[in-house]
Amino acid sequence: MKVDIVAKEIIKPSSPTPDNLRSFKLSLFDQLAPAVYGPMIFFYPNGDTTHHAFLADQQSHHLKKSLADTLTRFFPLAGRIKDNFTIDCNDYGVGCVEARVNCLLSEILEHLDLEALNQFLPFELDSTESSTDSLILVQSTFFNCDGVAIGVGLSHKLTDGATYGTFLKGWSATALGVGDTVVPLFNASSLFPPRNLSTMTSMALNFSKEKCVLRRLVFAAPKIDALKAITASPGVQNPTRAEAVTALIWKCALNAARSNSRILRPSLLSQSVNLRSQIVPPLPENTIGNLGAHISARKDESEIELQGLVREIRRGKQDFSKKYVKKLQDDAFKAITETFKEAVSMFKSRDIEFYKLTNMSNFPFYEIDFGWGKPTWVTISGATLKNLVKLMDSREGDGSIEALVILSEKDMTLFECDKELLAYASLNPSLLKLNPMRPMTPLLTSSL
Incomplete structure (x- = not known):
């Protein structure tokens, strides 16, 4: 082409x-x-x-x-x-x-x-x-x-x-x-x-330039329902779609990284969050600009299990709402500076396996109509940062999720063959077989 x-x-x-x-x-x-x-x-x-x-x-x-x-x-x-x-x-x-x-x-x-x-x-x-x-x-x-x-x-x-x-x-x-x-x-x-x-110019982040590969996964709605059922626990009785899918991807990616490095490093998952709904009083969604922050979930060196990962993801959200948002509204500059310094410290540490999640699964991108109907497919493909995960709704509109995962070549070789992952996700399925094009x-x- x-x-x-x-x-x-x-x-x-x-x-x-x-x-x-x-x-x-x-x-x-x-x-x-x-x-x-x-x-x-x-x-x-x-x-x-x-x-x-x-x-x-x-x-x-x-x-x-x-x-x-x-x-x-x-x-x-x-x-x-x-x-x-x-x-x-x-x-x-x-x-x-x-x-x-x-x-x-x-x-x-x-x-x-x-x-x-x-x-x-x-x-x-x-x-x-x-x-x-x-x-x-x-x-x-x-x-x-x-x-x-x-x-x-x-x-x-x-x-x-x-x-x-x-x-x-x-x-x-x-x-x-x-x-x-x-x-x-x-x-x-x-x-x-x-x-x-x-004072913050000396804290620039240097992302890994390691050779990475991109894979597309589709989680059908019935599979997500099954995944939510097995990730539920007394601590999180009703995981969201994104929490269940994220926990599975995080687990399989971390297993691949640990198998290749043979080191049980702790892991940190950073997820962007929209501050508009968090601030009191909430801001309208059409407020223009960067109004996001990052919540963190941490996994120590112990054995990885899905329910525990979901609990950590939920705990990160709760801690963010209780602590960071209040600090932000009391003194935004101080809160942001402290968070930025913490992020730089974690990025520079070689003792942590770091993953970044962008969740756009609730944005109505399939409603974007320029005058000739809705799109047959939308993708947020792009970017080459190591250990990056992007989620968005699939075009079926039934609760299915499409994930783009970027890992190092070595980690991806193990990740894309993980039997637990493939029990819930389809690897790069044809869009025409799932749903023929609508004129x-x-x-x-x-x-x-």
């Missing part, structure tokens, strides 16, 4: 940003976030193969116009980072790429090559381009007759998972003609003002 770039342009907001909004202040959480792009790819089938070229031109025009209209409301994302305090909102615009690929979307979905999916993204993984250039990059890749892939990258400097979801919902609503139903709120810096972080609706064609 070869993806050919056919056009590049800058999409600016369809109306100018008022002068009084030209300087946007970052929050304390934004200051600490890296200027890397968060990747997502949406795959949409096309029911009209007879007039494919004409339809592709329509889709491209519609995407760019609706993006320009969306940027008028999400104006900081059309700006440029000035420094670690400010975004210059002078309507510089966002990068938009159009591409063609001489194969069928159905071929991609039938035989998924996770590494090849990066060609549908308009940036290199782990790129820091957003520190000086576009905060959003978009690539529309049109397949030979049967669909389109929309690859999106939003700079982590201003977006966490919730902001990513809000922007996509806003763009989708605009494309459907109801853009005023999604209104972003830009008040995070008033709640968590930026600070001078010069696009004619809404876009009739509206242009």
Whole structure:
């Protein structure tokens, strides 16, 4: 498969940003976030193969116009980072790429090559381009007759998972003609003002550059129900879907790491959490910016068992709610500084097996409709950090979960053959066998 770039342009907001909004202040959480792009790819089938070229031109025009209209409301994302305090909102615009690929979307979905999916993204993984250039990059890749892939990258400097979801919902609503139903709120810096972080510059995190591999796992809803039943205990009587799946992945990954190293190191699982619902009073989900923190679950050197891991995951959530959130609201800078120092210490320690979890299983990404129906598949593929796990809902919408797991080559060799794991998960199943492609609706064609 070869993806050919056919056009590049800058999409600016369809109306100018008022002068009084030209300087946007970052929050304390934004200051600490890296200027890397968060990747997502949406795959949409096309029911009209007879007039494919004409339809592709329509889709491209519609995407760019609706993006320009969306940027008028999400104006900081059309700006440029000035420094670690400010975004210059002078309507510089966002990068938009159009591409063609001489194969069928159905071929991609039938035989998924996770590494090849990066060609549908308009940036290199782990790129820091957003520190000086576009905060959003978009690539529309049109397949030979049967669909389109929309690859999106939003700079982590201003977006966490919730902001990513809000922007996509806003763009989708605009494309459907109801853009005023999604209104972003830009008040995070008033709640968590930026600070001078010069004392923290010496604490930069150095992630492992070890060769890693990526695998996709699908946990069907009935399997998750069975997994929840065996992970339940008096301490956690009703594990969540994510807790049960996370515990199993953590156990199998840690078993693989211990088998290869022959050392019983303790392990730490760090999971990102949305602060909007934790703060008192809660913040609306459409509050823009980085408003996340990390909860930790720890496993000592003893034998690993699923119920114990679930208890540790739940205990980490409870400790976070009781301790960190109160500290955060009393003195945000002190709380964040202390937590950051602890994280750096753990990262630098070679005596801990560290795992990072991103859970996006409750985000409605399969509702993102640009005018021709819902996607047939959505993936958050990308990133190459060792011991990273990403969860999101599968397209069936029945409670199934799709997991992307990144481990070292040696650990993955053992992990993907673990019998306990494979009793509950399918390894990279074909998307067409699970659910045939649904053709696009004619809404876009009739509206242009």
